[in-house]
Amino acid sequence: MVVSDTHMPRMAKKLPERLVRELGSADRILHAGDWTSEDVYEELVRYAPVEGVAGNNDGEALSAKFGFRKRIQCGEVRIGLVHGHGKNARITAEQQAAAAFGPDEVDVVVFGHSHVPVSKKQGGVLLFNPGSPTDKRRQKRYSFGILEIDGKEIKAKHVFYDSKE
Template sequence: MKIVVVSDTHMPRMAKRLPSRLVRELGTADLILHAGDWTSEQTYEMLARYAPVEGVAGNNDGEALVSKFGYRKIILCEKLKIGLVHGHGTNARRTAERQAALSFGPDEVDAIVFGHSHVPVQKKENGVLLFNPGSPTDKRRQKLYSFGVLEIEGEGLKARHVYYENKE
């Protein structure tokens, strides 16, 4: 199973359309995860043309997106449980990574996908993969735009980032 992971698209302000590098990967996706800050339901519609989409709302999403997606969910993919959360919270001293890690209990999920910081992260903590895809349209202080790909084979989970220079 191939899962394309995005977050912090901030569309249409940061881009009017999905970047071509992302579109190439979406063409072979079985599932798309969006970790919040869509800022427009049109982003959902663009992604849904390629594969089923699961997502959560972020701190820049309005009432309609919060109502549609909520802030936290667990997605069952084959035999693995993936926690999905944006990574924002009320404690300003917590990083998005820490906020995401604390959003799920011990042994509740196999992986946590989050966003908010626009900073790509891939690491294991207490046996759980913490994965932030970065942003395909708003790299902020990063050198490159990015998104992620998760691949599930049996009970194994592989994660990788895809980096690129041009969001067109």
């Protein structure tokens, strides 16, 4: 399961029901930053082990707890996890995320920041942004992601829905 940009409790008081239904079958949960409250971690970890990074809206405590960049091994697949923010506003979250890891360092880069769902290959690396389950911004729908890993095979999909309730 992949989430990012929950921005809780400002954007939602609780995790959306659509997300909660999927969390029950998650083996692992990846959060790509902008939790804005450690309560989100406490809620997610009730469903499965959680790996995460801090985003630009996370304070000192969350930044110290998670850091801003991680490499995670899932079976034979190497996942890079970053939020996607940077100091140069002219560089997109996708560009920041793609540049966060070396060419042979990871098979997938999971990122957030833009709230825009992305799933595409670049230079042999899958770039995956789940969007946001609670703050769709200019998107038509809320979203999160699911990564299914079997050996070296990666299947990535987005789950879209209309209500954050």
